Amino acid sequence: MIAIDLGSNSLRMIQRDCSKKCFVNEYEKLVKTAEELHSHNRISEGAVERILEGLKEASQNFDFENETYVAVTTEALRRASNSQEVIEKIYQDTGVKFRVIGAHKEAELTLLAVDKRLESLGFRGSYLLIDIGGGSTEIIFKKGNISESKSFPVGIVTMASKYPSKEQIMLHLKDELQEIKEYAQQYYKKEGKPDFFVATAGTPTTIAAFLQGMKYNAYEAQVINGSTLNYFDCTRALEELLALSFDERASYVGVGREELIISGVMIYAEFFRLLGFEDSVIIDDGLREGLAISSCEDTLNIS
Numbered sequence: 001m002i003a004i005d006l007g008s009n010s011l012r013m014i015q016r017d018c019s020k021k022c023f024v025n026e027y028e029k030l031v032k033t034a035e036e037l038h039s040h041n042r043i044s045e046g047a048v049e050r051i052l053e054g055l056k057e058a059s060q061n062f063d064f065e066n067e068t069y070v071a072v073t074t075e076a077l078r079r080a081s082n083s084q085e086v087i088e089k090i091y092q093d094t095g096v097k098f099r100v101i102g103a104h105k106e107a108e109l110t111l112l113a114v115d116k117r118l119e120s121l122g123f124r125g126s127y128l129l130i131d132i133g134g135g136s137t138e139i140i141f142k143k144g145n146i147s148e149s150k151s152f153p154v155g156i157v158t159m160a161s162k163y164p165s166k167e168q169i170m171l172h173l174k175d176e177l178q179e180i181k182e183y184a185q186q187y188y189k190k191e192g193k194p195d196f197f198v199a200t201a202g203t204p205t206t207i208a209a210f211l212q213g214m215k216y217n218a219y220e221a222q223v224i225n226g227s228t229l230n231y232f233d234c235t236r237a238l239e240e241l242l243a244l245s246f247d248e249r250a251s252y253v254g255v256g257r258e259e260l261i262i263s264g265v266m267i268y269a270e271f272f273r274l275l276g277f278e279d280s281v282i283i284d285d286g287l288r289e290g291l292a293i294s295s296c297e298d299t300l301n302i303s
Contacts, residue, residue: 001015001016001018001067001068001069001070001292001295001296002014002015002062002064002067002068002069002070002292003015003016003069003070003071003288003289003291003292003295004069004070004071004072004096004098004288004291005072005073005074005286005287005288005291006031006033006051006071006072006073006074006077006098007033007073007074007075007076007133007134007135007287008033008034008037008074008075008076008133008134008135008136008155008157008158009030009031009032009033009034009133009134009135009155009156009157009202009260010028010029010030010031010134010202011027011028011029011031011033011051011054011055011058012026012027012028012029012287012288013026013027013028013058013062013288014026014027014288014289014292015062015067015292016292016293016295016296018296021296023289023292025061025062027057027058027061027062029050029053029054029057029058030050030254030255030256030257031047031050031051031054032047032050032134032157032256033047033051033073033076033077033134033135033157034047034075034076034134034135034155034157034158034161035047035157035161036161037076037079037080037135037157037158037161038158038161038162039161041079041080041081042080042081042082043076043077043080043082043083043086048086048089048090051090052089052090052093052094055090055094055096056094059094064094064095064096065095068295069096070099070291070295071096071097071098071099072098072099072100072101072106072287072291073087073098073099073100073101074100074101074103074106074133074135074136074287075103075133075134075135075136075151075153075155076134076135077098077100078100078102078103079135079153083100087100103136103138103149103150103151104149104151106138106151106287107131107138107140107147107149107151108147108149108290109287109290109291109294110129110131110138110140110200110286110287110290111129111140111142111147111149111290112290112293112294113285113286113287113289113290113293114129114198114200114283114285114286114290115142116285116293117225117283117284117285117289118198118281118283121225121226123196123226123281125194125195125196126141126142126143126144126191126192126194126195126196127141127142127194127195127196127197127198127281128140128141128142128184128194128196128197128198128275128277129141129142129198129199129200130197130198130199130200130268130271130275131200131201131286131287132155132156132199132201132202132203132204132264132267132268133155133156133201134155134156134157134158134260135153135155135157135158136151136152136153136154136155136158137151137152137154137155137180137267138150138151138152139151139152139180139183139184141187141191141194142194143191143194148187150183152177152179152180152183154176154177154180154267156202156203156260156261156263156264156267157260157263159176159263159267160259160260160262160263163263166242166262166266169262169263169266170266173266173267173270174270177267177270177271177274180274181274181275184274184275193276196277196280196281197271197272197275197277197279197280197281198280198281198282198283199229199268199271199280199281199282199283200282200283200284200285200286201286202257202264203261203264203265203267203268204229204268204280204282205219205221205224205282205284206252206253206254206257206261206264207229207233207234207237207265207268208224208227208229208282209223209224209252210237210240210241210252210253211229211233211236211237212224212227214252215251215252216250216251216252216253216254217251221284221285224282224284225282225283225284225285226281226282226283227281227282228279228280228281228282229279229280229282230272230278230279230280231269231272231273231278234265234268234269234272235269237265238262238265238266238269241253241261241262241265242262246258249261
């Protein structure tokens with residue numbers, strides 16, 4: 001089973017052996033889907049070309065024609081005025097058909113993957129999960145078997161596009177995240193504050209890897225899963241990343257992510273103050289893993 005996740009920043013895919021219940025192959029490429037979304041409300045031609053290039057590159061290691069695959073896309077394509085046109089163009093050029101999923105389904109699949117990983121690492125209790133994407137941030141609360149979630153249109157690509165300097169981001173950050181703060185406070189009043197705070201997606205995993213001296217091309221998810229970060233780790237990472245040259249920074253965060261990681265670190269750091277937690281558990285698994293797990297379960301149930 002091949003699961004493909006076209007996000008607002010990255011194209012990510014993973015292959016799962018459904019019978020053995022393990023992941024066997026993965027791929028990721030920066031495509032900046034939401035690059036011009038804020039200014040033009042469209043997916044740009046440049047972004048479409050990068051997506052096509054990524055899918056063609058991935059097809060060298062993934063057999064889309066003979067393997068079962070499921071392909072989904074999220075916030076950028078939910079919002080873009082030309083989403084159907086883009087999906088059709090991708091299908092005509094590559095044979096890969098994407099389906100736009102809603103924010104609730106995105107949160108459900110992400111939670112599935114994170115929950116399984118936390119369980120395998122021995123974490124127990126209620127938690128708040130944040131998934132900082134390129135075009136949106138999902139906030140998910142999990143308590144026992146009950147969960148609730150909400151998506152907010154604040155992401156690392158959209159923030160970087162809206163506010164091109166670190167100073168501008170800092171100036172507007174609290175206002176941009178105010179709705180998230182209010183949502184969390186309402187939940188705390190109703191259900192109590194969760195036991196711990198979990199963060200997934202590229203920003204927290206990249207910060208954790210960077211502070212461990214792990215280069216982008218030598219990233220190891222198993223080392224990052226279950227590690228922790230706090231507010232001061234974020235401020236330290238921000239200072240150290242800003243002190244690096246673009247080439248040095250790229251060696252840690254990936255080519256094309258040199259500016260976006262600054263936006264991401266600032267958003268993530270603010271969540272510690274906003275949500276009232278001293279530290280957070282980092283989980284690498286996210287939407288693509290949840291999509292693969294869910295699709296395997298559906299296939300096995302049918303057969």
